[in-house]
Amino acid sequence: MSSHKTELYYCEICGAEIVVKKGGDGTLNCCRQKMRCKKDG
Numbered sequence: 001m002s003s004h005k006t007e008l009y010y011c012e013i014c015g016a017e018i019v020v021k022k023g024g025d026g027t028l029n030c031c032r033q034k035m036r037c038k039k040d041g
Contacts, residue, residue: 003028009035 003009004023010016011030018028018035028035 002026003037008038010038011035 002025003020007020009018009028013031
């Protein structure tokens with residue numbers, strides 16, 4: 001999975017959120033699981 005600039009990702013377990021400043025390849029993880037991309041709307 002690749003992330004793109006300005007995407008917002010969140011953790012379904014602890015609620016942590018991050019905004020991507022510089023996109024790239026890889027997986028964002030928190031609480032031992034993949035973070036989910038928060039979709040607009």
